[in-house]
Amino acid sequence: MLIPKKVPYLYIISKIRYDLLYVLVVGAIVHFLTRSFYTYLPEMPLSIPMFMGTAISILLSFKMAQSYDRWWEARKVWGAIVNDSRSFTIQLQTFIDQSFSPLIRKMAFRQIAWCYVLGRSLRGLPPLEEMEKYLEEEEIIKISKHTNKALAIQQLNARDLKELKDQGEIDSFTHVHINSTISRLIDHMGMAERINNTFFPVTYKMFLHMSIYLFVIILSISLRHVSFIFEIPLLVAISSVFFLLEKAASHLQDPFENKPNDTPVTAIARTIEVNIKQLLEKQKVPSPLKPDGFYIL
Amino acid sequence: MLIPKKVPYLYIISKIRYDLLYVLVVGAIVHFLTRSFYTYLPEMPLSIPMFMGTAISILLSFKMAQSYDRWWEARKVWGAIVNDSRSFTIQLQTFIDQSFSPLIRKMAFRQIAWCYVLGRSLRGLPPLEEMEKYLEEEEIIKISKHTNKALAIQQLNARDLKELKDQGEIDSFTHVHINSTISRLIDHMGMAERINNTFFPVTYKMFLHMSIYLFVIILSISLRHVSFIFEIPLLVAISSVFFLLEKAASHLQDPFENKPNDTPVTAIARTIEVNIKQLLEKQKVPSPLKPDGFYIL
């Protein structure tokens, strides 16, 4: 997540450097062609690129809305993970006898591990790194056999619950209740994976890009009477707004890319770790994750 | 699902070849008529087609939003199928005694079959093909008597649960809990069928098409002073953006057509198969589905 008032302008401009280069080149070529060779180039009324620009704004606004929704849904999913992790811990403490507190601790730590593992899987990082802090070695071996490590962790918790049930420590009703929380966590995991695995409709993206490029060409033809010194900045200024917004939308679309504008899953997992450990009355809790320059992961 | 950066331009252009042909023909006819015969054709101010273009963008943006919602809902439904298939398997393992593991395996395999069968039904393919891998012959015979094969599979699972209940292996409470998961799966199935069976409002589509065709005619009249060499590319460029976007929207609307831009239900079903088999601790799991060129089904 980018942090307001700290984002360097260079970071932003670097995002669209190739697009700006394209604008410059198109502007220069059109200008050169217009001036030197084709005096019989058609008169392009300014209203044509202006209409195109309006149309692009409308389409861009649609794209931004959808991208924002993906981004916000991703954030909501992780918010729900926070909530259910807290509720899960309180449920363990409320429904299982205190004599089982080592087991409660073990299951709660698995839940912490699950958050980190899910975050790392979504970002394509090796998921089980540093997980020895929260999981036993034997568990890590079991988990690592699974394609979906996070799912395997929930299976372990479900198994321990079953054992408690089989031993008569929790009744059928409580068993179902805590199991529902596990099902909900599996839902959140699947939702995050869905956002991560589903590409925004490709054709749509291509057409929008083509439209913006076409807009630049037509606008530069329209502006050829304007002197070169003014035309190029104007061309760059107007078109860079489109490119920047398109870029901003594209980044929101994919919130688990291990890039500065990601959903801050590591920071959220850390918050969960602090909450769960304090619920368990551990004295030593890690400090919340610090931003890394102008962003926090 | 189309895969970014791999989609060939030819694929895209082939989608709108008839529309482009229409634009070319209209452009040529209007040009010919204007030049040769009707010098008394009315002066068409450019602002009329420009306004129409803006209006079409607005309407198109509405259509894209609704189409996107259908597509995203279809994807969400299949995401929920993933989640509930995983939860269902874990529930079977958690609530049924291990001595019944052959039954658990059988029910979990039925769930795998259900995903494939539902996907194939939605796409209008013969649903039970290759299902011998997951279902017993006798089951396949029973299922094939039903119009809705996927529903029949869930009925089989519900029956086995009932038998467990009747034998006193699960209590009433657990029975209800697992049955709720089956009800949820039936919900997802019905939601996918709803999207598949409901046409996007026809009249709306027709009017949008008519508007775009009208726009091309009026624009070509407006541009008649522009020389033919420039007019036709301009006409094609501007109108093809509309046609392409309309096409992109239309394709998103119908996500179960067995076409490259489908929701990748086979790939999702394969993921579910891998997950379920690993939860069952099977050693041999199939590899995830590979993209077929520039798309994945």
Added chain:
Amino acid sequence: MLIPKKVPYLYIISKIRYDLLYVLVVGAIVHFLTRSFYTYLPEMPLSIPMFMGTAISILLSFKMAQSYDRWWEARKVWGAIVNDSRSFTIQLQTFIDQSFSPLIRKMAFRQIAWCYVLGRSLRGLPPLEEMEKYLEEEEIIKISKHTNKALAIQQLNARDLKELKDQGEIDSFTHVHINSTISRLIDHMGMAERINNTFFPVTYKMFLHMSIYLFVIILSISLRHVSFIFEIPLLVAISSVFFLLEKAASHLQDPFENKPNDTPVTAIARTIEVNIKQLLEKQKVPSPLKPDGFYIL
């Protein structure tokens, strides 16, 4: 529901014949007035109607979005009715002993009846017609005393469940579970009634209409320099797009009017009938409803 590629153009044009007539009359009157009498009519710059047209598109797009939402919600409600009817049948079979299969059949048939009765009530048709196929005579008499027939049918099912409970055939837990499904069905019923009974804000509709009429007048004044032969088709073409879209939106708003563009509640009820009968292993099931020309009800 209208069926794509089959809708005759005449059907569509008949929808807006009065509006088109209005456009023709206004166009002719303005033309006549302009030409014959008022040479001192103000010069109306084209940008005024063009701006109005853009504004109308924006407002129309809002209306279409809301209408579409109503229509889609109506379809979703009926989709949920499909799902819960199926789940209800499976629940009856799963939770009630097979020795009660006549009762199960009776309750499942009531559910079929409920779907037809609800559909007919929403459309303002006599609800209990032909219901002897699914209900006993004595039940029909009871039901017909109620203002809300569909609600009365659910009460009957709830009563039979209560009797099963009182006889000790189902336990309290199962009772609650099946009762929840009945509550959900009552919810769906209420949602469909809500859409049916709530008018789209009237004032809003009136203002939009007034705007379109005003637009036609102003546009026709603007176009008076254009020769009559071209002005009228242009006027008709542009304004008919607005009228058609407004009409399309209005029709989507009211999905239970017993008109071609209705939500196909009879066809859906038929699907439910087929599904439920096959779940009950009846050999004879009706065939799915066929489209009636270019639409299906």
Added chain:
Amino acid sequence: MLIPKKVPYLYIISKIRYDLLYVLVVGAIVHFLTRSFYTYLPEMPLSIPMFMGTAISILLSFKMAQSYDRWWEARKVWGAIVNDSRSFTIQLQTFIDQSFSPLIRKMAFRQIAWCYVLGRSLRGLPPLEEMEKYLEEEEIIKISKHTNKALAIQQLNARDLKELKDQGEIDSFTHVHINSTISRLIDHMGMAERINNTFFPVTYKMFLHMSIYLFVIILSISLRHVSFIFEIPLLVAISSVFFLLEKAASHLQDPFENKPNDTPVTAIARTIEVNIKQLLEKQKVPSPLKPDGFYIL
């Protein structure tokens, strides 16, 4: 709720009479100033007010969408109240022994009272008026001590349920089930109160108003070359569309104002009364509420 085809035009125009007066005054002043004094007033190109008008349409469309959502949410909440009132009655009949039918009747009547009381509270009317029909005197005294009368009614029902439980007439499970319905009713009540108590963002409303007023001034400067006889009607026509739509949106925002465009809570409560009484097999039910001229409350 306004009833289509019956709304008198006078009612609508009376809503914006002050705004229309403002337009007339501004138009006249600008006209007078322009003609008599300032020949050196700047030339105002028409494109400036046209752009402003487009911008206002876009912002207005946003406001209409949000207002519509509030209105529709209010209607949905009352739809859900209908559903849960029906389900609540059926649950009482299904889960409580018939020997308690006086109590069932009493609780169901309280539910009827709750609907009327909630409706009247939302509209700022004395809530307990005429409630002797449904509540006992002693209950009314208890309720009237509470700030939130509707909440107090639900507390009474919850208490009677508790007593049934304490007497062993319903089991713990049933108790929870019916209590959940009460919780849902409390949710609906809170949602309606939320809509009623939350002002639409004030600043936003002010800026929109200011923009429309500014638009009128600038438009009237632009149109000063047009003769007075045509300028004023044009000014009024264009700006009144904005004022009317803004008004329509404002009214939708506040659906519990005891005004003609309210959500028809009294009519809905009456429907609930009829439904509940028929479920209780009362012979005498009131007739549905009749519209009061062009609207129904």
Added chain:
Amino acid sequence: MLIPKKVPYLYIISKIRYDLLYVLVVGAIVHFLTRSFYTYLPEMPLSIPMFMGTAISILLSFKMAQSYDRWWEARKVWGAIVNDSRSFTIQLQTFIDQSFSPLIRKMAFRQIAWCYVLGRSLRGLPPLEEMEKYLEEEEIIKISKHTNKALAIQQLNARDLKELKDQGEIDSFTHVHINSTISRLIDHMGMAERINNTFFPVTYKMFLHMSIYLFVIILSISLRHVSFIFEIPLLVAISSVFFLLEKAASHLQDPFENKPNDTPVTAIARTIEVNIKQLLEKQKVPSPLKPDGFYIL
């Protein structure tokens, strides 16, 4: 929350004083440059800033929609807190024996405290101030060890419930039911924190700002032929609408900033306090929070 009809204009203008200053300075500089030095400045057709203004309106409208959604979601979350606080109290009274009324009172008071503490935490105020009214000293000490005070309060309630269960005062089923309400309250808390901790996409905000600044520059170049006395007010009027709307949107985005346009969490917590105390039949209840001038917190 700002209160309509009371908001002073000065408050609003003070919000955009720096932006207005910028507009004045840019207007003056451009005017000065144009007049004095550059007679060879390019002719800037008015259609360029007009198009930009339309584009900005579209993008602004997107931003307003998202900001409004955040604001409305925050209000919904607090509405749900009201509902669940009421339901929680009724549940305590309904499911726990009256002999435990001191405990019920204690838990209900904790719920009141939770609302205040959550509100103060969200606003970054010291959360436990004045909480001695509702919590015991010993509890406050326990809670203050936690980073998340509100979560700690819920843990205390969950623990007391567990004790009741362990003593056999409530059964397993009731225990789960009330625990679900606690889980829901934890969900609401997490949702409010999510809105509070997630910045609206920074890049998007920056680009929108840049676009408005660019628009002012280009518009002022376009208007240089207009005399200075008219140009500056026009420039200020048009651009201030954008700045004001952008500001209005920005404020809606962050509803827990301890500023006049906050979600009125203190007032809501007070309402909850009144409701809960009256449900507990306390005679002395505080009066509802009064607005503080033109706003209520």
